Amino acid sequence: MNAMQFLAWVRGPGLDISVGILLLGVIWRLLEIYTLGRKPDLAPARRRAGASGWHTLYRRSLPAPGGLSRSPISYVGGYTFHIGLAIVVFLFAPHILLASSLVGLSWPGLPSPVIDGVTVITLAAMLVMLFDRINKPVKRYLSTFEDYFTWALTFLPVLTGYLAVKHLLLPYATMLAVHILCVELLLIALPFTKLFHAITVFGSRWYNGQINGRRGVPV
Amino acid sequence: MSASLQRGINVLKEMIDAPVASFFSSCVHCGLCAEACLFYTETGDPKYTPIHKLEPLRRVYSQEYTLLGRVGKMLGLSKALTDDELETWSELVYDSCTMCGRCSLVCPVGNDIVYMVRKLREGMAVSGHAPKDLRATTRRTIEIGSPMGVKWPAVQHVIQRQETETGLKIPVDQQGAEIMVLLSSMEVINYPEYLGALAKIFHKTGTRWTLSSKAIEATNAGIQIGASDLAREIVARIVTAAEGLGVKKVLSPECGHAYMALRWEGPNLMGRPFKFEVVHVLELLDEWRRAGKLKVKDKFKTPVTLHDPCQIVRRGGVLEAPELLLEQVVSEYRPMTDPNKWNWCCGGGGGTSAIHEPDAEQLRFKAFQVKKRQIEETGVDTVVTFCANCRIVIEEAFDHYGMNTKLLGLTELLAQHLED
Numbered sequence: 325m326n327a328m329q330f331l332a333w334v335r336g337p338g339l340d341i342s343v344g345i346l347l348l349g350v351i352w353r354l355l356e357i358y359t360l361g362r363k364p365d366l367a368p369a370r371r372r373a374g375a376s377g378w379h380t381l382y383r384r385s386l387p388a389p390g391g392l393s394r395s396p397i398s399y400v401g402g403y404t405f406h407i408g409l410a411i412v413v414f415l416f417a418p419h420i421l422l423a424s425s426l427v428g429l430s431w432p433g434l435p436s437p438v439i440d441g442v443t444v445i446t447l448a449a450m451l452v453m454l455f456d457r458i459n460k461p462v463k464r465y466l467s468t469f470e471d472y473f474t475w476a477l478t479f480l481p482v483l484t485g486y487l488a489v490k491h492l493l494l495p496y497a498t499m500l501a502v503h504i505l506c507v508e509l510l511l512i513a514l515p516f517t518k519l520f521h522a523i524t525v526f527g528s529r530w531y532n533g534q535i536n537g538r539r540g541v542p543v
Numbered sequence: 544m545s546a547s548l549q550r551g552i553n554v555l556k557e558m559i560d561a562p563v564a565s566f567f568s569s570c571v572h573c574g575l576c577a578e579a580c581l582f583y584t585e586t587g588d589p590k591y592t593p594i595h596k597l598e599p600l601r602r603v604y605s606q607e608y609t610l611l612g613r614v615g616k617m618l619g620l621s622k623a624l625t626d627d628e629l630e631t632w633s634e635l636v637y638d639s640c641t642m643c644g645r646c647s648l649v650c651p652v653g654n655d656i657v658y659m660v661r662k663l664r665e666g667m668a669v670s671g672h673a674p675k676d677l678r679a680t681t682r683r684t685i686e687i688g689s690p691m692g693v694k695w696p697a698v699q700h701v702i703q704r705q706e707t708e709t710g711l712k713i714p715v716d717q718q719g720a721e722i723m724v725l726l727s728s729m730e731v732i733n734y735p736e737y738l739g740a741l742a743k744i745f746h747k748t749g750t751r752w753t754l755s756s757k758a759i760e761a762t763n764a765g766i767q768i769g770a771s772d773l774a775r776e777i778v779a780r781i782v783t784a785a786e787g788l789g790v791k792k793v794l795s796p797e798c799g800h801a802y803m804a805l806r807w808e809g810p811n812l813m814g815r816p817f818k819f820e821v822v823h824v825l826e827l828l829d830e831w832r833r834a835g836k837l838k839v840k841d842k843f844k845t846p847v848t849l850h851d852p853c854q855i856v857r858r859g860g861v862l863e864a865p866e867l868l869l870e871q872v873v874s875e876y877r878p879m880t881d882p883n884k885w886n887w888c889c890g891g892g893g894g895t896s897a898i899h900e901p902d903a904e905q906l907r908f909k910a911f912q913v914k915k916r917q918i919e920e921t922g923v924d925t926v927v928t929f930c931a932n933c934r935i936v937i938e939e940a941f942d943h944y945g946m947n948t949k950l951l952g953l954t955e956l957l958a959q960h961l962e963d
Contacts, residue, residue, distance in 0.1 A: 352610065353568070353609075353610075356564070356608065356609060356610065357561060357564040357565050357568055358561050358564075358565070359561070360559065360560050360561040360563075360564050360608065361560060361561055362560035362561050362562055363560070363811070365811060366810035366811050366813075366814070366815065366816055367806065367807045367808070367809065367810045367811060367816075368810075368816065368820075370860050372860070372862070375860075380653060381653075384650070384651055384652070384653045388575075388579070388648065388649040389881075389885065390881075391575065391578070391649060394578045395574075395575055395578055398573055398574070398575055402573070402651070457572075460574065461587075461589045462574035462577040462583070462589040462592050463572065463573070463574045464589075465574075465589035465590070465592065465595070466572040466574055466589070466592060466594070466595060467572055468572075471571075471572050516610075516611050518568075518570065518571050518572070520568050520569075521568065521569040521570070521571050521652050524565050524568040524569040524652075525569050525652045525653065527561075527565040527569075528562075528565045528566050528568075528569040528652050528653040528654055529652065529653030530653070531561075531562040531565060531566070531653070531655065532562075532566075532647060532650075532653045532654065532655040532658075533653070535562065535655055535658060536647070536655070536858075539807060539858070539859060539860035540860035540862065541857060541858070541859075541860045541862070541884060542884075543647060543648050543655075543884075
């Protein structure tokens with residue numbers, strides 16, 4: 325298989341397979357989790373402004389009071405790489421073109437130099453997060469193979485995308501194919517690893533807010 | 544696999560619901576919950592990270608309710624839980640967790656960790672891995688009616704003494720009274736003046752109230768150990784007595800888990816709403832304060848700070864009443880850092896204070912350091928609180944650290960300063 329065949333495969337069958345697994349996996353996991361249901365709470369609720377699932381959905385996007393000074397790397401690094409990822413995934417012009425060709429939707433992107441800068445910052449933030457995971461006793465203690473594996477699965481698409489755009493290390497077509505392959509591996513892993521928090525985070529925050537909201541506690 | 548372990552795993556399987564599945568699926572091992580836990584902050588030992596305490600429950604969830612976990616289990620890639628593991632985890636689930644729920648407030652993906660600890664304890668208790676002191680406490684509650692072995696004659700003695708001291712009648716088994724009052728054993732033994740304080744306040748407000756000789760104990764060791772069947776039996780005593788007397792309200796005392804057990808878990812344990820309202824004593828007092836029925840003749844002059852019991856405030860939702868009542872009766876109130884729903888536990892909630900193993904006690908004193916700092920930062924030497932269990936734990940810690948700090952109950956403080 326030469327570079328062009330490799331690229332054709334990842335753009336064709338590779339993409340179909342990975343998106344298929346992603347969609348089926350997400351549906352399966354959502355059913356697996358949320359069809360478990362729960363018992364109704366028979367205690368009469370106490371109402372209080374700000375105490376609800378919806379409030380917590382929003383509130384947990386902000387650091388807990390004092391959290392920023394206690395765990396600056398987790399918060400600053402976490403915000404930086406999440407926002408950075410969102411920017412490079414959704415606001416890089418070629419990605420928008422791809423979305424447009426696949427689903428017909430289009431939106432304005434950011435200039436390439438800006439995306440370049442955001443990419444470098446995102447990669448740096450992820451490296452810092454990895455260092456923090458190894459360095460900080462609590463994180464190191466909690467970490468399993470999955471934590472490092474999913475870190476790599478998230479890091480590689482950003483890195484290979486940057487290398488492809490900058491024509492570094494490998495010929496453009498090969499690096500682009502490697503980039504797409506890395507994205508596909510990420511898509512496949514998403515439903516079955518902790519990466520699935522990208523979806524369940526909304527349900528989890530809502531449940532927490534709702535459970536405690538019934539007691540009148542804004543959490 | 545032992546029969547008790549199998550039962551424990553079965554119970555854990557029953558405990559897992561959509562929120563639990565969602566929470567475990569969302570955890571990214573960021574470790575931020577550790578910073579919210581006094582057992583971690585005061586020891587620096589990562590094993591006390593709240594989410595880690597749930598590992599047995601997570602394993603059962605993964606092996607039983609996820610596709611990959613089930614495949615892994617079939618292929619023998621994942622190990623089933625063992626009795627040894629659960630025994631090791633007993634320290635993490637009981638000695639070093641007071642179910643204070645502070646971790647549930649900080650998780651960025653929104654995991655309600657204490658919701659899951661409560662469920663894990665059910666499996667731990669059934670499989671025989673709850674601490675023996677807590678098992679004994681629960682047995683006493685079921686057999687004698689009180690975790691501390693208090694029997695009705697002891698309560699009668701307290702009633703008589705408080706009647707003498709206040710000159711007021713303390714009604715017992717009064718059919719059709721408006722409010723039925725519960726006590727915790729700790730109040731009967733250590734803080735009987737609470738009952739006298741209530742008698743004065745009810746007299747002042749002209750409230751028809753009663754104690755029940757059939758249900759005096761408000762605390763619920765079944766909730767703490769994690770045995771819903773026993774918890775239900777303990778709650779049922781109160782419900783039967785209250786509905787038999789036809790009262791409109793049952794007054795939960797200054798005890799954290801009592802309120803949690805009756806107000807929030809009670810109807811769910813019984814499988815039906817109650818025919819009466821469960822009210823925390825401070826909620827009622829605050830209602831009267833707002834109605835102008837609770838006027839004080841003078842104020843307590845010494846500067847004080849307030850310790851918010853977790854189960855009443857953060858977990859119970861009685862958020863504003865304590866501070867408002869305190870400000871009514873003291874000249875100077877200096878809040879602690881992290882007040883109200885952010886307050887730090889005394890270190891002895893969730894049944895932890897009933898565990899008297901030397902290691903558990905030492906850990907409790909160590910965890911108390913955060914409270915010690917909070918109190919010292921306010922610069923006052925008088926602490927007010929409203930939970931009998933917190934009071935005992937804090938007083939023991941004051942002795943341990945040789946602190947010359949006084950501790951007062953909020954209801955008693957109010958009663959002492961009420962208009963005559």
